[in-house]
Structures are given as structure tokens and as C-alpha cells.
Amino acid sequence: MTSPTVHPAQRIVDLSFGFILSGALSSVAELGVADKLAQGPRSAASLAEELGVHAQSLYRVLRLLASVEVFSEDEAGLFSLTPAAEYLRTEAPGSLRAGVRMLTQRLFWAPTGEMVDTVRTGQTPFDRIFGKPFFDYLNQDSVQSTVFHQGMSSISDMENGTIAASYDFTGLSSVVDVGGGHGGFLIEVLKRAPQVRGVLFDHAQVLADARIAQAGFSERCALVEGDFFQSVPRGADAYVLKRILHDWNDESCVGILRHCREAMAKGGRVLVLDTIIPPGNAPHGGKVLDVMMLASLPGRERTEEDFRKLFAQAGLKLSRSLPTPTTISITEAVAA
Known part of the structure; x- marks a missing residue:
């Protein structure tokens, strides 16, 4: 539904310029501009001198971001x-840098910029652009892998607490977080359910940055290396798959x-x-994320009926779906 204050033609133009804002936001996050402003207002020239960047260019980027209430x-x-x-x-607290x-x-x-090829063929251009599939590329590029996993933890930290509070874990004694990254969600579960x-x-290189010990849960939580395409640890009451299945096609998910x-x-x-x-x-945020998956990964966001079908093929049945904030x-799925 269009806003009454924006002409439909202008809406199309504004959407077409969206990538400019993304680029501006990316540049200030990469440079750490917000950290330099923590002590108070500064000019673009002063910031540029400290950061070693071009002053007029920085000013123009900051001016744009100020127009959308990021900086003033x-x-x-x-x-x-x-x-x-x-x-x-x-x-x-809750940094999203x-x-x-x-x-x-x-x-x-880069793959999003070639979306038309994906729509024409149904295939992501990621492999052609980067030479191999998404996660294979990450596994051989430690710098990009670190950026990815730190970023995922950053975004997850914004939501982990409220999601964990939306499910009753008190009746469980053991929980495996499959592909759980640095452990942010599992930490929230352990906080809320002392008996768990x-x-x-996850993979060894991911677990190397796990936050379980830092959170004080080393005695209640084991770090186990492995590949969920091969197997998962046995004997738990619950297996959590947070933002995992959306990365993969139906066959892999099953x-x-x-x-x-x-x-x-x-x-x-x-x-x-x-x-x-x-x-x-x-x-809905899932619709945006779905097209992001379309561009770079073989996965997708799914409807409840899509999950019901996946579960049935894996010997499970959908028991309920719970919203979160x-x-x-x-x-939730149980044995069929």
C-alpha cells in the first residue's frame, strides 16, 4: 500500500536508489565513524583526518545519512x-556494526546486482562470480568468514532473548543447537532453563569464537565439532535449527x-x-530475506505448508507454529 504523501512514480524512483543508502551505510560501518563520534560532535574534516580518508567524500556520505536520521x-x-x-x-549494547x-x-x-540472471535461469550467479558456492567460498576465505559469522551473531543478539522467551524449555533436559554459530541463542536458552x-x-573454525565460556556456561554446555550434513549429536530432547534451513534447498533440508x-x-x-x-x-522481513537467499544461496524462506511437507519427508510431523516478537x-516438529 502506497503512502498518501509519496507519488507512486516517486516511490519507484526512491526504491531504485536504495542501493545508494546501503553503500553509504556500509562505508561508515567499515570505517568505524560512529565510534569516533562517541565523545561528541565533530566535523567531517576532523573525522577524515583521523580516519585517513577524503574529507569532502566523507562529508557527502554523512550528509546523506543524516537525511535519513542516521547521524545529524x-x-x-x-x-x-x-x-x-x-x-x-x-x-x-546491541551493536549492529x-x-x-x-x-x-x-x-x-554482487549477486543481487545480477538478479535478472537469477530470474531468467532460476540459478544464483554466486558460483560464477566467486568461483564456488557460498559456504565453500566462506570456508576458504577466513576474512569473509569472520565478517559473516560476526555479523550473524550481531543480528541474532537483537532477537535471541525474545525468541528464547517465546518457547517453554523448562520441560527439557538437553538441547542441541545445530549450526549454532557462536552460541548466542543457546546462551539465552540456558539462562531461562537452568535444568537444560x-x-x-558447528564447524571447528566457527566454534573457535564461541561465547559459551564467556557467558559462564562451560559446565552446562559442550562444544561439539561436526557437519550437520553427515550427522548430529545423539540423544537430545530438542534440536534447534535457527536460520539454518533457509540457506538450503528442499533436498538438503530433508x-x-x-x-x-x-x-x-x-x-x-x-x-x-x-x-x-x-x-x-x-x-514482511521474510520476503526481503527470501530474495536475498534467491540471489546468493540455494535456499529460501518458506510458508507453514512448505515446512509441513519437509517434515513429512524426514519422518516428522508439524505439531505447532509459535510466533515471536x-x-x-x-x-515445532515431532516424530511422525
Whole structure:
């Protein structure tokens, strides 16, 4: 539905310029501009001198971002932080600097720029641009891998607490977070359910930056290296798949789910934490994320019926779907 204050033609033009804002946001996140403004307003020239960048170019980028309430410029030409810009500070509670760096890196940007090829062929141009599939490329590029996983943790930290609070974990004794990254979600589960023992399951290079010990849960949570395409740790009451299945095509998802089905204890369940695409034309974050997947990865966001079909092929059945205060839903499956 269009805004009554924006002409439909202007809306199309504004949407076409969207990538400019992404590029501007990417540049200030990469340079750490918000960190330099933490002590108070400064001119673009002063910031540029400290950062070693071109002053006029920095000014023009900051001026644009100030027009959308990321930074503000006063009459003296000094820039300061806004509530939105606070989230670009590295040390700010809930910082999204790493998340912005991840979402605006070339891994996503370049394939999105060739979206027409994807629409024509149904295939992502990622392999052609980068020489191999997304996760294979990440595994051989430690710099990009670090940016990706730090960014995922940054964005996840914004939602983990409210998602964990949306499900009753108190009746469970063991939870495996499959492909759980640095452990942000599992930490929130352990906080809320003192009886739960956790397993953070991921590749060794990801677990190297796990935050379990830092959070004080080393005695209640094991770090286990592995590949969920091969197997998952056995005997748990629940297997969490948070933002995992949306990365993969249906065939791969069924394989992951089957491993969880085979490994789970009697009476166990699988918890899929992904967006559920609703019917209708209303805006939904899952629809944006779905096209991002279309451009760079073989996966997609799914409807509830899509999950029902995946579960059935893996020997599971959908038992319920729970909304959360975020765009993510908790889709629970049990043995069929």
C-alpha cells in the first residue's frame, strides 16, 4: 500500500536508489565513524583526518545519512550520533556494526546486482562470480568468514532473548543447537532453563569464537565439532535449527531434518527457527530475506505448508507454529 504523501512514480524512483543508502551505510560501518563520534560532535574534516580518508567524500556520505536520521548535522557542520547511529558503535549494547558489514559485503551485493540472471535461469550467479558456492567460498576465505559469522551473531543478539522467551524449555533436559554459530541463542536458552544441558554444534573454525565460556556456561554446555550434513549429536530432547534451513534447498533440508529425527531421544522434537512467509501483500522481513537467499544461496524462506511437507519427508510431523516478537517463528516438529 502506497503512502498518501509519496507519488507512486516517486516511490519507484526512491526504491531504485536504495542501493545508494546501503553503500553509504556500509562505508561508515567499515570505517568505524560512529565510534569516533562517541565523545561528541565533530566535523567531517576532523573525522577524515583521523580516519585517513577524503574529507569532502566523507562529508557527502554523512550528509546523506543524516537525511535519513542516521547521524545529524548541526548549523556549524558538526555531525553527531542519533539513536539509530548508536547501533553502529562497536561497543554499544546491541551493536549492529558487524551486522551491517555482513549484510552489505560483496558476497550479497554482487549477486543481487545480477538478479535478472537469477530470474531468467532460476540459478544464483554466486558460483560464477566467486568461483564456488557460498559456504565453500566462506570456508576458504577466513576474512569473509569472520565478517559473516560476526555479523550473524550481531543480528541474532537483537532477537535471541525474545525468541528464547517465546518457547517453554523448562520441560527439557538437553538441547542441541545445530549450526549454532557462536552460541548466542543457546546462551539465552540456558539462562531461562537452568535444568537444560546444551550442545553447541558447528564447524571447528566457527566454534573457535564461541561465547559459551564467556557467558559462564562451560559446565552446562559442550562444544561439539561436526557437519550437520553427515550427522548430529545423539540423544537430545530438542534440536534447534535457527536460520539454518533457509540457506538450503528442499533436498538438503530433508537430509538435515532426517539426521535430527534419527538422533533425537524418544519424545524429542525439532525446533525450526526461520521466518514463515504469510499470505497477502503486507510487508514482511521474510520476503526481503527470501530474495536475498534467491540471489546468493540455494535456499529460501518458506510458508507453514512448505515446512509441513519437509517434515513429512524426514519422518516428522508439524505439531505447532509459535510466533515471536521478531520476524522469526518457532516451528515445532515431532516424530511422525
